Amino acid sequence: MQPSAPDGEITLRFEGTDTYVATPDLMLAVNAAVTLARPLLIKGEPGTGKTMLAEEVARALGRPLLQWHVKSTTKAQQGLYEYDAVSRLRDSQLGNERVADIGNYIKRGVLWQAFDSEAPPVVLIDEVDKADIEFPNDLLRELDRMEFHVYETQATIHARHRPTIIITSNNEKELPDAFLRRCFFHYIRFPDKSTMARIVDVHFPGLKKALLQEALEVFFDLRDIPGLKKKPSTSELLDWLKLLLAEDIPPEALRSSDKKIIVPPLYGALLKNEQDVQLFERVAFMARTGR
Numbered sequence: 001m002q003p004s005a006p007d008g009e010i011t012l013r014f015e016g017t018d019t020y021v022a023t024p025d026l027m028l029a030v031n032a033a034v035t036l037a038r039p040l041l042i043k044g045e046p047g048t049g050k051t052m053l054a055e056e057v058a059r060a061l062g063r064p065l066l067q068w069h070v071k072s073t074t075k076a077q078q079g080l081y082e083y084d085a086v087s088r089l090r091d092s093q094l095g096n097e098r099v100a101d102i103g104n105y106i107k108r109g110v111l112w113q114a115f116d117s118e119a120p121p122v123v124l125i126d127e128v129d130k131a132d133i134e135f136p137n138d139l140l141r142e143l144d145r146m147e148f149h150v151y152e153t154q155a156t157i158h159a160r161h162r163p164t165i166i167i168t169s170n171n172e173k174e175l176p177d178a179f180l181r182r183c184f185f186h187y188i189r190f191p192d193k194s195t196m197a198r199i200v201d202v203h204f205p206g207l208k209k210a211l212l213q214e215a216l217e218v219f220f221d222l223r224d225i226p227g228l229k230k231k232p233s234t235s236e237l238l239d240w241l242k243l244l245l246a247e248d249i250p251p252e253a254l255r256s257s258d259k260k261i262i263v264p265p266l267y268g269a270l271l272k273n274e275q276d277v278q279l280f281e282r283v284a285f286m287a288r289t290g291r
Helices: 022-038 051-060 084-093 108-113 140-145 177-181 193-203 209-223 234-246 249-256 273-287
Strands: 040-045 065-069 080-085 106-108 122-126 146-149 154-157 164-169 184-187
Touching: 022 051, 022 184, 040 051, 040 234, 051 065, 051 122, 051 164, 051 249, 106 234, 108 122, 108 146, 140 146, 154 193, 154 273, 193 209, 193 234, 209 234
Parallel strands: 040 164, 040 184, 065 122, 122 164
Antiparallel strands: 080 106, 146 154
């Protein structure tokens, strides 16, 4: 039997899915945030599955997913609603009867949709640190009280259910202390080799062990090179493996003994700029020549 939440709803538990490898500490963090009824703040380097986590939690718990992808120009108000005064003015000039009801010009944001959802939803607020520094603080009241006021219609919107809120950050800027206090925090560490092998197995079941082992060795050796501007991530490893399979590249070709072949085949899936390619070429050349 599932434990009950404070408001009497059934609390489901997240235990990963068949398409998402969740470590025990990540599962614990998701369930802790649900139990505490607090937003889950997720950090981690790109490619660690932060955004995908919300999708998989929604699928695992059988709940609707609402996504709010934050940009540098995003304002907190947009998550609640937007009033289209320009369209109303235009319609009034044209004598449109819609003008009589101001509600026709209110566009519901993601949080309004979540508050009005018949089933408890999962809400993703993705890359919260891209917006202005005041963005997180501007949401505190609504996320705490689970309600907000629509001034144009004088209506107060109350949440039918408390949504599960997952917020991601790439650490582009520091988040306000007041916001952090209201979140349950978890940092997704980059997968180790054994966890990465499980992730690969989800996407490429039956991949030959020799190819997997050699590819992982090359991949993690690349990540360990000091000075890389952009370390390859999980998604880039998966892209690389897909190409290796499509081109039928054998495992031994990933570490050629030919000194003229410095970088691994199809390296463009892993290394994303010329500086990193040149750096890797130098490191590989020094390793092979013993210099």
